[in-house]
Amino acid sequence: MIDMTTVRADTPGCHRGVFLDSAGSSLPPVQVLDEVIGHLHREAEVGGYRAFDERLADLRAGYELMGALLGCEADEVAFFDSATRAWLAAFDAVPLSAGDRVLVTEVEYAGNAIPLLRRAAEVGATVSPVPSTPAGEIDVAALRSMLDERVRLVSLVHVPTNGGLVNPVTPVVEAAHEVGALVLLDACQSVGQVPIDAAALGVDMVSGTGRKWLRGPRGSGFLVVRRDVLPRLRPRQVDLRSGTWSTPDSYELRPDAKVFELWESSIADRLGLLAAARYALSLGVEEIAAAVRSRAEYLRASLSSVPGVTVHDLGPQRCGIVSFTVEGATPREVRARLAEHHVTVTVTGVTSTQYDMTRRALPEVVRASPHYFLTESQLDEVAAALRS
Numbered sequence: 001m002i003d004m005t006t007v008r009a010d011t012p013g014c015h016r017g018v019f020l021d022s023a024g025s026s027l028p029p030v031q032v033l034d035e036v037i038g039h040l041h042r043e044a045e046v047g048g049y050r051a052f053d054e055r056l057a058d059l060r061a062g063y064e065l066m067g068a069l070l071g072c073e074a075d076e077v078a079f080f081d082s083a084t085r086a087w088l089a090a091f092d093a094v095p096l097s098a099g100d101r102v103l104v105t106e107v108e109y110a111g112n113a114i115p116l117l118r119r120a121a122e123v124g125a126t127v128s129p130v131p132s133t134p135a136g137e138i139d140v141a142a143l144r145s146m147l148d149e150r151v152r153l154v155s156l157v158h159v160p161t162n163g164g165l166v167n168p169v170t171p172v173v174e175a176a177h178e179v180g181a182l183v184l185l186d187a188c189q190s191v192g193q194v195p196i197d198a199a200a201l202g203v204d205m206v207s208g209t210g211r212k213w214l215r216g217p218r219g220s221g222f223l224v225v226r227r228d229v230l231p232r233l234r235p236r237q238v239d240l241r242s243g244t245w246s247t248p249d250s251y252e253l254r255p256d257a258k259v260f261e262l263w264e265s266s267i268a269d270r271l272g273l274l275a276a277a278r279y280a281l282s283l284g285v286e287e288i289a290a291a292v293r294s295r296a297e298y299l300r301a302s303l304s305s306v307p308g309v310t311v312h313d314l315g316p317q318r319c320g321i322v323s324f325t326v327e328g329a330t331p332r333e334v335r336a337r338l339a340e341h342h343v344t345v346t347v348t349g350v351t352s353t354q355y356d357m358t359r360r361a362l363p364e365v366v367r368a369s370p371h372y373f374l375t376e377s378q379l380d381e382v383a384a385a386l387r388s
Contacts (some may be wrong), residue, residue, distance in 0.1 A: 002283055002291050007373045010279075014373045017342030018381050020299075023161070023189055023321050023369035024346050025211045025218060028272070029279055036217050036272040043268070052267050059267070062274045069277045069285070070206065070224050071197030075256040078223045079270055083188040083209035084111050086223035089260045090184055090205040091115060093233035094153050098124030101151045103143065103181075105167060106132045106355040107160035112186060113354065116155065125152075129355045136163070136314025140171045151181040156203075158196075159189035162348045162357065162365060163323045164296060164313030166194060173202040182229065188212065192276075193292045193320045193371075195285045204229045210269075213292070213320070213371065216276030219269040225257040239263050283372075291372035292320035295379065299370055302383040309386060312365055323348070323365040326386065331364040334386075341385035 008014055013027040042051040052059075063074035070077070080086040091112075096102070102116060106129050113127075120127045131142045138156070154176045159166055169185060176183045185203040187196055192213025198206050206224040210216025225233070235242065235253070241263040243253040253259050280288060299322050303309050308327035326334050331347040338345055349364040350357035357363070370379060 164318035165315035
């Protein structure tokens with residue numbers, strides 16, 4: 001069980017009102033803050049290169065650390081400055097040509113959909129959403145009916161940005177692999193609140209961020225690429241980190257996932273991300289998942305008791321994202337009024353998840369995402385603020 005006294009002491013921001021935006025950018029613990037700021041100070045003292053050399057052992061050990069968090073080998077991990085950059089690097093490396101097909105879920109996120117649609121138009125491929133079940137998750141039977149030898153990629157959003165749904169992974173992977181398709185798992189909203197074991201799930205690639213549920217700094221992300229998948233990929237953006245300029249007119253690319261990395265990066269943010277991963281592992285990923293689910297369900301029940309409030313979450317398995325609307329007020333008005341009560345929420349709209357929000361006729365919803373450092377009494381303040 002998570003020691004609330006300790007984690008709340010580690011999170012000064014959790015005492016400043018009710019913070020319900022860990023799905024956007026969570027409150028980092030002091031251990032993360034100390035790593036980031038401490039390294040920036042060290043760079044100011046001795047320069048970036050010397051400060052980097054001093055932490056080289058920690059940075060190298062970071063691959064095994066992330067492997068332990070994500071259920072993969074150290075050489076299957078690459079670091080990025082965001083989940084978007086990680087996802088794009090993986091997607092751009094998947095060979096696509098005229099007549100090829102890409103399948104997506106109905107909860108596909110705009111950050112993925114836009115590059116998917118653009119590249120498909122450029123090469124003559126198609127992008128098709130797989131229908132959802134009545135409960136809201138991807139319909140695996142429908143997926144199987146759509147799969148054929150032309151499908152090159154299944155883009156699977158694990159947890160969407162606009163609700164509590166957790167999509168199934170293993171049956172999707174099994175179906176996709178039967179026709180030779182790759183599966184790219186967007187775990188941007190799941191790592192840090194839902195356990196991820198890349199090897200057990202069988203996914204080919206996993207992208208994620210540090211700033212959300214993992215409680216790392218902004219400007220940090222990561223990618224997992226399975227060893228046996230690398231030969232099928234063609235990284236398009238490479239530099240001297242990705243490979244070696246071996247002769248004046250030849251080069252050799254790295255044989256591991258670091259082929260996706262670029263030379264320049266924020267070392268302070270990388271160290272902050274690793275501090276966040278250590279913190280999560282010290283608490284236990286299963287314990288975190290249970291605590292987040294508990295708080296989200298408590299909040300859903302509390303919101304549902306308020307007249308005029310409708311909770312819009314989907315899925316038989318739900319996570320820490322709670323979406324709702326209030327009768328007679330727009331989501332943006334609700335966000336503003338809650339802010340007056342020192343409650344932090346955000347708003348997500350149709351342009352973020354076109355397929356799903358259009359299907360459900362929801363232009364916008366309020367999104368609340370309670371993390372384990374919140375107490376039930378703090379969550380009670382949300383319903384009280386809405387009633388007032």
